[in-house]
Amino acid sequence: MKRVLGIGLSLVLTLGLLSGCGGTKAPAGDSNAGGNAAAVFKIGATGPLTGGAAIYGNAAKQGAQIAVDEINAQGGIQFELKYEDDEHDAEKAVNAYNNLKDWGMQISLGSVTSTPAVATSAETFKDRIFALTPSASAPAVLEGKDNVYQMCFADPNQGSASAQYIVDKKLGTKIAIIYKNDDVYSKGIYNTFVSKAKELNLAIVSTTTFTEDSQTDFSVQLADAKKKGADLIFLPMYYTPASLIFQQAKSMSYSPKYFGVDGMDGILTLENFDVSLAEGVMLLTPFNADATDERTVNFVKKYKDLYKETPNQFAADGYDCVYAYKKALEAAGCTPDMSAADICEKLVKVFPTISFDGLTGEKMTWAATGEVSKSPKGMVIKKGAYVGMD
Known part of the structure; x- marks a missing residue:
C-alpha cells in the first residue's frame, strides 16, 4: 500500500513540475487558441463592428486576423487577437477598452475611427499600453502621447x-x-x-x-x-x-x-x-486592391476567399499593423511573458528606428510623435473598381 501511495505522489509531483515549465504554445493559425499569457502576445482593439461605420471596423479586424493567422502558422512569434465593438462611440469605446484590459491585452490596435480613438488613446497612455491604430487619423489621437502610433495618414x-x-x-x-x-x-x-x-x-x-x-x-x-x-x-x-x-x-x-x-x-x-x-x-x-505585386495579390485572394468581398484600405492597414508589430517586437527583444508596461517602453524606443514594407507602403517609417511616413496613391473609380491615377 505504501508503495502504491509513493508512486501516486511521485506522479503528482512530476505533473506539477511539468505544468510549471511555461505556457502552452498556441496552435499555428489559431489566433484565439488557449494557453496562458506566456505563450502569445495578446493584441486588443476596438472598432465599429455594428452600426453605420461597421464596414471600417470589420475590415480592419478581418485584415488583422489574416495577418495573425499567417504569422501564427509560421511557428515563431504568436499572437492572439481580440476586437470589441465600440459602435463608433467614444464612451462605448472606453468600456470596450476596459474589457480588453481585463482580458489581459498587452499591445493594442487602438480604435478604428478617430472619435473613439481620441478617448481610448488617452487610456492607453495612462495605462502604458502601446497602441498602433490602423486608421484613426485625427492628430488628437497622438498629441501628448509617446506610446500611440498611426498606420494611416494623419488628417x-x-x-x-x-x-x-x-x-x-x-x-x-x-x-x-x-x-x-x-x-x-x-x-x-x-x-x-x-x-x-x-x-x-x-x-x-x-x-x-x-x-x-x-x-x-x-x-x-x-x-x-x-x-x-x-x-x-x-x-x-x-x-x-x-x-x-x-x-x-x-x-x-x-x-x-x-x-x-x-x-x-x-x-x-x-x-x-x-x-x-x-x-x-x-x-x-495608400492601398490598391488591383495592384499586381505578389504581396497584394495574395492578400486580396485570401480576403476574398474568407469574406467574399474585395478588401479596402482599412483591411490592408489592419494587416500591416500586425506585421509591423511583429517586426518591432522582434527588434525590441520582447517576449510574451513581459508585462504590457515593459513591452510598451521597449516599443516606444524601437518604433522610430524601424523601416517597414507592407501592403500600404514601402519603406514606411515613424516619427517619435507617432506619425507614419509613406506615399499616398491617387485612385479613381471606373466601372465599379479602383484604378490608379499615377
Whole structure:
C-alpha cells in the first residue's frame, strides 16, 4: 500500500513540475487558441463592428486576423487577437477598452475611427499600453502621447496632400467643400486642405457643412456649390454621407468632379448603393486592391476567399499593423511573458528606428510623435473598381 501511495505522489509531483515549465504554445493559425499569457502576445482593439461605420471596423479586424493567422502558422512569434465593438462611440469605446484590459491585452490596435480613438488613446497612455491604430487619423489621437502610433495618414497630411494633388493634376479650378463640422476626422482634413489651398492659390468658391443629425439632406450644400460654379467638390468624410451627396447631385442634374479621402474607401461595397453614381470619384489612398505585386495579390485572394468581398484600405492597414508589430517586437527583444508596461517602453524606443514594407507602403517609417511616413496613391473609380491615377 505504501508503495502504491509513493508512486501516486511521485506522479503528482512530476505533473506539477511539468505544468510549471511555461505556457502552452498556441496552435499555428489559431489566433484565439488557449494557453496562458506566456505563450502569445495578446493584441486588443476596438472598432465599429455594428452600426453605420461597421464596414471600417470589420475590415480592419478581418485584415488583422489574416495577418495573425499567417504569422501564427509560421511557428515563431504568436499572437492572439481580440476586437470589441465600440459602435463608433467614444464612451462605448472606453468600456470596450476596459474589457480588453481585463482580458489581459498587452499591445493594442487602438480604435478604428478617430472619435473613439481620441478617448481610448488617452487610456492607453495612462495605462502604458502601446497602441498602433490602423486608421484613426485625427492628430488628437497622438498629441501628448509617446506610446500611440498611426498606420494611416494623419488628417493634416490627407488635407494638404489632397490640395497638392488637385493642383498638380489640374483636376479643378473652382472648388467646393462639404465637411462634417461635428467630426474630428472631417474637420481636421478640412482645416489643412484650406490652408494648403490658400498657399497654392486654389480657388475655394463654396464651403458648407453638416452634422450627425443633418446628414440626410444635402440640397442646400449642393445648390450653393452649383450656383457658384464649382467644378470639383472636395469631400473630407466617410462614404455614407458621400453616397447620398452623389445621389442628390444627380437628381438636381449637377455633375461636378468629386475628390475624397480614405474614409471614402468602402463605398463600392455599401449595401444597395448604385456604384455607377461613384463613377469618376477620385481619392487618395495608400492601398490598391488591383495592384499586381505578389504581396497584394495574395492578400486580396485570401480576403476574398474568407469574406467574399474585395478588401479596402482599412483591411490592408489592419494587416500591416500586425506585421509591423511583429517586426518591432522582434527588434525590441520582447517576449510574451513581459508585462504590457515593459513591452510598451521597449516599443516606444524601437518604433522610430524601424523601416517597414507592407501592403500600404514601402519603406514606411515613424516619427517619435507617432506619425507614419509613406506615399499616398491617387485612385479613381471606373466601372465599379479602383484604378490608379499615377
